[in-house]
Amino acid sequence: xxxxxxxxxxxxxxxxxxxxxxxxxxxxxxxxxxxxxxxxxxxxxxxxxxxxxxxxxxxxxxxxxxxxxxxxxxxxxxxxxxxxxxxxxxxxxxxxxxxxxxxxxxxxxxxxxxxxxxxxxxxxxxxxxxxxxxxxxxxxxxxxxxxxxxxxxxxxxxx
Numbered sequence: 521x522x523x524x525x526x527x528x529x530x531x532x533x534x535x536x537x538x539x540x541x542x543x544x545x546x547x548x549x550x551x552x553x554x555x556x557x558x559x560x561x562x563x564x565x566x567x568x569x570x571x572x573x574x575x576x577x578x579x580x581x582x583x584x585x586x587x588x589x590x591x592x593x594x595x596x597x598x599x600x601x602x603x604x605x606x607x608x609x610x611x612x613x614x615x616x617x618x619x620x621x622x623x624x625x626x627x628x629x630x631x632x633x634x635x636x637x638x639x640x641x642x643x644x645x646x647x648x649x650x651x652x653x654x655x656x657x658x659x660x661x662x663x664x665x666x667x668x669x670x671x672x673x674x675x676x677x678x679x
C-alpha cells in the first residue's frame with residue numbers, strides 16, 4: 521500500500537505537475553549547473569524508475585535536495601546538500617541518451633572526498649550515512665557527452 525501511494529505521488533510529481541519537481545530555491549544552491557524547474561522529458565522515466573526502486577528499498581525522495589539541469593561536455597557543476605546525521609542517503613544521477621559518462625564526487629565540509637562514482641556510465645550512485653549533520657558538496661562532472669551539452673537530474677533519497 522505504501523509503495524502504491526508513493527508510486528501515485530511520483531506520477532503526479534514527475535508526469536502531471538513537472539514544474540513542482542525541482543524547487544526554485546535550489547537554483548541558489550548550484551551556481552555552475554544551469555538549473556531547470558523540471559526533469560528534462562527524456563529523463564522522466566529513468567528518474568521514476570530510480571525513485572520506485574528506492575521506495576521498494578524503504579527510501580523516500582528528498583525533493584528539496586534533488587535538482588535537474590544541463591552541463592556541457594567536460595564541464596563540472598556543484599550542488600550543496602544539507603544531510604542529517606545517521607540518516608542513510610542514496611544520491612543517484614540520471615542523464616539523457618547523449619550522455620555517455622556522468623560522474624559524482626561527494627565532499628564533506630572539510631573538502632574530503634566521502635563518496636564517489638567515477639565509473640564510465642551515465643547513472644552514478646553514491647551512498648552515505650553522515651556521522652554528523654553537515655553541508656556536503658556534490659561535484660558533478662559531465663565526463664562524456666556526444667553533443668555540446670547533456671541534460672541531467674540528481675535524485676537524493678533518504679531512509
